[in-house]
Amino acid sequence: MSDARAAIDPRLAAAARPRRLARREYAFRQGESARAVFFVVEGEVQLCRVGRRGERIILHRARPGEWFAEAALWSGCYHCDAVAARAAQLLEIPAAKFRDALRRDAALAERWIELLSRQLQGARARAERAALSGAEERVRHYLATHGAGPGGAVELRGSLKDLAAELGLAHETLYRTLARMQKSGSVEREGKRLSPGRRVR
Amino acid sequence: MSDARAAIDPRLAAAARPRRLARREYAFRQGESARAVFFVVEGEVQLCRVGRRGERIILHRARPGEWFAEAALWSGCYHCDAVAARAAQLLEIPAAKFRDALRRDAALAERWIELLSRQLQGARARAERAALSGAEERVRHYLATHGAGPGGAVELRGSLKDLAAELGLAHETLYRTLARMQKSGSVEREGKRLSPGRRVR
DNA sequence: CGTCGCATTGATATCGCTCAAATCCGGTGG
DNA sequence: CCACCGGATTTGAGCGATATCAATGCGACG
Numbered sequence: 001m002s003d004a005r006a007a008i009d010p011r012l013a014a015a016a017r018p019r020r021l022a023r024r025e026y027a028f029r030q031g032e033s034a035r036a037v038f039f040v041v042e043g044e045v046q047l048c049r050v051g052r053r054g055e056r057i058i059l060h061r062a063r064p065g066e067w068f069a070e071a072a073l074w075s076g077c078y079h080c081d082a083v084a085a086r087a088a089q090l091l092e093i094p095a096a097k098f099r100d101a102l103r104r105d106a107a108l109a110e111r112w113i114e115l116l117s118r119q120l121q122g123a124r125a126r127a128e129r130a131a132l133s134g135a136e137e138r139v140r141h142y143l144a145t146h147g148a149g150p151g152g153a154v155e156l157r158g159s160l161k162d163l164a165a166e167l168g169l170a171h172e173t174l175y176r177t178l179a180r181m182q183k184s185g186s187v188e189r190e191g192k193r194l195s196p197g198r199r200v201r
Numbered sequence: 202m203s204d205a206r207a208a209i210d211p212r213l214a215a216a217a218r219p220r221r222l223a224r225r226e227y228a229f230r231q232g233e234s235a236r237a238v239f240f241v242v243e244g245e246v247q248l249c250r251v252g253r254r255g256e257r258i259i260l261h262r263a264r265p266g267e268w269f270a271e272a273a274l275w276s277g278c279y280h281c282d283a284v285a286a287r288a289a290q291l292l293e294i295p296a297a298k299f300r301d302a303l304r305r306d307a308a309l310a311e312r313w314i315e316l317l318s319r320q321l322q323g324a325r326a327r328a329e330r331a332a333l334s335g336a337e338e339r340v341r342h343y344l345a346t347h348g349a350g351p352g353g354a355v356e357l358r359g360s361l362k363d364l365a366a367e368l369g370l371a372h373e374t375l376y377r378t379l380a381r382m383q384k385s386g387s388v389e390r391e392g393k394r395l396s397p398g399r400r401v402r
Numbered sequence: 403c404g405t406c407g408c409a410t411t412g413a414t415a416t417c418g419c420t421c422a423a424a425t426c427c428g429g430t431g432g
Numbered sequence: 433c434c435a436c437c438g439g440a441t442t443t444g445a446g447c448g449a450t451a452t453c454a455a456t457g458c459g460a461c462g
Contacts, residue, residue, distance in 0.1 A: 373452085
């Protein structure tokens with residue numbers, strides 16, 4: 001890619017500064033005043049808090065194509081740490097410039113609202129899914145929310161192992177669950193394509 | 202309450218129309234063109250899809266103080282059903298007026314962006330929490346994300362049973378977990394006040 | 403009082419996690 | 433071409449945490 005800034009809206013790209021993080025490097029830390037919003041071009045950034053006893057609690061994993069620290073814009077300071085899980089390439093947009101851009105450009109604000117709305121929709125669905133009790137339920141929920149194309153099929157991007165992590169399951173459990181659902185006809189698999197089956201239950 | 206509209210921003214309240222739903226009544230159905238955004242004053246509205254075989258999958262439960270169908274503004278038509286889980290009181294804001302208001306009033310747009318940002322933050326935290334393995338972990342995470350005031354205490358709004366639902370646990374499990382954590386000193390309880398304990402583990 | 407819902411504790415069953423091992427597959431280097 | 437390696441995929445076995453079923457106390461409320 002010639003310029004990573006091409007990945008975002010041109011009206012914001014003007015204010016964006018490319019930034020690279022090595023594994024375990026921090027974009028910011030809890031308590032620092034919120035100076036910027038970030039966009040993940042490549043890699044993964046974990047937003048986490050460190051408890052009194054040193055345990056790390058992950059609030060969110062930001063992956064390529066996602067923004068993070070959007071909310072920090074309005075709260076004054078970062079309320080968690082942002083650390084690269086692996087080498088990452090980011091775009092950093094100063095908070096002041098970001099706010100100015102939104103204020104000046106109504107169309108941009110509208111686009112940003114749209115983006116936030118969709119992200120919220122996705123996050124709510126994920127939260128609802130993670131609260132489900134059974135592995136099979138979660139798979140069905142995933143298919144219902146990510147299904148597209150004929151028969152609501154899903155083209156898997158990564159490995160089944162990745163999907164297991166996304167669903168909050170051990171990968172062995174996912175394999176077994178899928179096998180069972182296949183046998184009962186409630187899902188169908190063709191390579192990296194998953195689709196809800198036609199047979200009842 | 203004299204007027205439920207007092208609960209939302211006055212600039213939106215002007216366009217809001219109060220609406221009551223009986224249990225099992227629909228606010229809208231999947232496929233209808235998106236004509237309005239909603240705010241829950243009282244009750245609960247479930248956003249769900251119905252699969253080919255009649256199984257209902259809940260995408261999100263909208264509770265008092267929450268908006269829903271914000272994203273529908275940008276997608277043309279509703280992509281799921283909205284049905285009252287119990288009698289509910291809503292505010293309905295026509296999509297066109299909502300969009301106009303955002304477009305005309307930059308300050309309102311900014312406030313709306315702020316609101317969405319916060320909700321997004323909250324939804325992500327909930328998703329991450331539900332993915333945690335143990336009951337104790339979830340309680341700690343909840344305290345970490347909702348903690349405020351001295352010692353990061355949390356004032357519970359509803360019952361412990363509600364909290365259990367929020368955490369995705371059976372209520373019995375929550376009671377037992379809290380009792381254990383209390384005994385080990387990792388949380389303290391005073392009525393409806395929960396706070397992380399000082400003792401290690 | 404009677405009823406209802408929350409809080410609490412006990413007993414039991416079940417589901418999913420963990421540990422373990424075999425197979426498969428793509429890539430890499432000789 | 434072949435040997436080797438690492439990671440994904442599968443399947444098995446056993447254990448433990450959590451859901452579920454059950455029973456009781458308690459306070460609010462009509």
